[in-house]
Amino acid sequence: MLKEIRSEVEVDAPADRVWGVLVDFQNYGSWNPFIYEVSGELKLGKKIRISLRTPSGKERTYEPVITKVESGRELRWVGKSVLLAGEHVFSLETLKSGPTLFVQREVFKGLLASFFGEDTDKDIAAGFEQMNRALKRKAELKTG
Secondary structure, X not given: OEEEEEEEEEEOOOHHHHXXXXXXXXXXXXXXXXXXXXXXXXXXXXXXXEEEEOOOOOEEEXXXXXXXXXXOOEEEEEEEOOOOEEEXXXXXXXXXXXXXXXXXXXXXXXXXXXXXXXXXXXXXXXXXXXXXXXXXXXXXXXXX
């Protein structure tokens, strides 16, 4: 079973500035309403610790492993349990018109992926939207 939740936003800032905000884990608590804490080293194969709060108030902590770090372009991490794996993907693309397209998605695989209800999917998607808007504000504030 496979399920994907996706959200994107155009950010009026260069990709390297957006990337700088995205990977500045120690400051997530000051701007990010969804993933409010990340600790650990931004390095391929390293385990990090992520604490998040969905718009409905559900709090969770995960310890995924970083599976891809391509500076200015893509960051991925994967969390696994016996019946579920979730791959979180952040990607950045410079658009021809100038802004950066920031895409955030989660791909769930495994038996439990089909047991997430529509309310849970909407809650996660709303969290992505919150984070995307906050990242856009933060990256655009650094303009100039």
